[in-house]
Amino acid sequence: MNSPFYSEWRHVFKLDPDRPIDDDRLAAVCSSGTDAILVGGSSGLTFDNTVDLLSRVRRFETPCALELSDPECGVPGFDGYFIPMMLNTDRGEWIARRQAEALRDYGRLLPWEHVAGEAYLVLNPDSTAAKVTGAKADLSAAEIAAYAQVADRLWRAPVVYLEYSGTFGDMATVRSVRGQLTQARLFYGGGIRSAEQARQAALSAHTVVVGNVVYEDLEAALSTVDAVINSAKEQDHVF
Known part of the structure; x- marks a missing residue:
């Protein structure tokens, strides 16, 4: 059985089709040595802006995947697709309904x-993602771990994504979740604005996703690549 397309990802840059990024900045990000570009966002996604971003990223060799969270954005041509399922919300539309709508329209086209x-x-709780989805984001470490176990052990979801959306999370909690997963890969995203924060995240999760800082401080964003890759090499050497 072949390994999943994301199995070797340690560092990922996440780009939002609804946020402008000029050609020079995009080239720097795509040529940085990151393992992949992940395209996704919480609002403002359209077929047109998703296609536009994909076509620009395609000028580079870096793998590019799409979070297919909106039925309007089923764009073919990505190297991989993630179907997000919200764990900590009571709104069924974010658990399965919107995913079913997207697959109804585009499932036959997906690889x-x-x-x-x-x-x-x-x-x-203050993030756009939490407000849009109605996420109950103020969870204890025990509650976070319990939700992660539902995904990992009951749903058998291949990826668990802890998204702190603009704030740097509690790395002790992230490490605890990683230690309890039996088969899922743990993605971490949120608040990474320096190489040191990226290093801490890399010691805590399998895959580190860097997003907002790309648009705010390019130099700091680029510094996260080596920080994550070097941290991963250290872990591989130790373990």
Whole structure:
């Protein structure tokens, strides 16, 4: 059985089709040595702006995947697709309904060998993602771990994503979740604005996703790549 398309990802830059990024900045990000570009966002996504961003990223060799969270954005041509499923919300539309709508319209076009379910926990109550999805983001470490176990052990979701959306999360909690997973890969995203924060995240999660800082401080964003890769090499050497 082939390994999942994301199995070797340690560092990922996440780009939002609804946020402008000029050609020079995009080139720097795509040529940085990151393992992949992940395209996704919480609002303002359209077919047109998603296609536009994909076409620009395609000028580079870096793998590019899409979070297919909105039925309007089923764009073919990505190297992989994640189907986000919100864990900590009471709104069924974000658990399964919107995903079913997206698959109804685009499922026949997806390369299913490169599609993965992505169990999301949004953990910043002030974030756009939390407000849009109605996420109950103020969770204890024990509650976060319990949700992650539902995804990992009951749903058998291949990816669990802890999303702190603009704030740097509690790395002790992230490490605890990683230690309890039996088969899922742990993605971490949120608040990474320096190489040191990226290093801490890399010691806590399998895959580190860097987003907002790309638009705010390019130099700091680029510094996260080596920080994550070097941290991963250290772990591989130790273990």
